[in-house]
Amino acid sequence: MIQKPLGTGFGARTTAAEVLAGVDLTGRLAIVTGGYSGIGLAATRALTQAGAHVVVPARRPEAAREAAEVDELDLADLDSVRRFAERFLASGRGIDILIAGAGIMAAPETRVGPGWESHFAVNHLGHFALVNLLWPAIAPGARVVVVSSAGHQLSPIRWDDIHFDRGYDRWLAYAQSKTANALFAVQLDVLGRARARAFSLHPGAILTPLQRHLDTADMVAAGWIDEHGNPADPSFKTPEQGAATQVWAATSPRLDGLGGLYCEDCDIAEPTDSTEMIAGVRDHAVDPAEAERLWALSAELTGINAF
Template sequence: MAGAFGAQSTADEVLEGVDLRGKRILVTGVSAGLGAETARALAAHGAHVVGAARDLRKAQAATEAARTEAAPGGGLDLVELDLASLASVRACADRLVAAGEAFDVVIANAGVMATPFGKTADGFETQFGTNHLGHFVLVNRIADLLKPGSRLVNLSSAGHRFSDVDLEDPNFDRTPYAEFVAYGRSKTANILFAVEFDRRHKARGVRATAVHPGVIATELGRHMTPEVRAQIIPPTPDAAEPPIPWKTIPQGAATSVWSGLVAAADEVGGRYCEDCHVAEVVDLGAVRGGVRPYALDPDTARALWAKSEAMVGETF
């Protein structure tokens, strides 16, 4: 079953015949795009979804389908979460911990891309602070709510190929800022966080993975002009090779639900997935698919964890 899907599969196709009644799933970034579609598909198959978003009014409208299409036992609640503010992240985590209800899956979906240079409320470079550090604090603060057999799914991107992490200058204090270098650093960090979280928690039956949803037209690209958007994927060395196809939003949500609920835990744990399969490790030069070796390096993953703890002032 887990191997029957590919790039064109949708979230509903991946979940066909899967009964999610009794499953409780946290999805961040449900106010638009992939997050809203992921929440809808999960609720439509019986899951109770907790959707996190910065703008609750926008999220309420975006997740209407999740409520109207929910199968018996399924539904959706919203919680406020601004990943660019650790005060908001901690307040959200505190509310979830106080409620004391366990999660079967956490899908860390929210993020920003190619933003102009800026800082989060806590002084971190916007993309690294939002995409990585916000989720790092949230997930670690609610880690005890992840019961044995549960999974963490971090949404990364093929954009991780733009850059490895820079643990010496994560905020571009000395490095000239470039939008896609910053994005690449944050997406590599998403993978490395999954690698180290998986190592730390797999003994108690909790696994973590990272996924590339595909190239999709969503609000994620709101900071980019059409000219910049066309340059997301670098040109292939083989001019005869066709351009990478764009996915629909339902197709983009497929790998998240596949890796979180359908694939075998040992297959995806500590790995990077794309198009509903575990990606090959590829070195420089490959364009069409795969994951860079630096994004799965266990030593870098441990170093990033320690650096992240130092940056947020909290030890996990």
């Protein structure tokens, strides 16, 4: 699939509400992981206002009161993922939009499940399991949207040490998981395109609870905020702007017949060779062979594969 912008007329400052202006999602059901805070909450609000019924899985359901419907889900726990999927499948409803947006960033070294590195487990494997378990409910013509990041530019899949058993780096762990998010969308689109299409995206830089593992000094040093905690980087988006690309990828007719693409600023992203977390997508995040290899590994690790 060719990474070439469509010229949508939208941009970095477009909001989710502007993307959905005039769009009627009445009767559509969306699942949004991470839909209770930050850009996920902004996406939930925009989809709901456009008429969609939004289900928000949350590790702490009490934190997701603004959602149309809440159910318990811990992406770090495959048993929790299975229970959520079983409950949803038992409802007999179809899924028109699935946004895989929950995640962690720059967390301290943590092991979950059978010793998996937490970023890879939560950001990728949990969503891999969730989408595969929910696949029987995915409606014809549905969209699966996986929230990646420009952070993918910092690392391909570390095939020789995926779980950082030989030394931990919190930013490389995050970066690898974001590459995995993009590759997941590539292979899901290959396998599932007869029923649904898949996309990944960079939402932009936004100050949200995703930065919970960074202290003020970290963010001042990065130039994100000033010493008083105020935003210092003019390129940062609001949560409503950060949610725009995911709702665009989930609903835009401009993407009909397309899939497996990495998007940003409400358009398809261009290729880049950057290692500095700027615009564009690196080859290692959209490589079909890497995507197929990652799918096989993910299926082996989780014991789950709808295909």
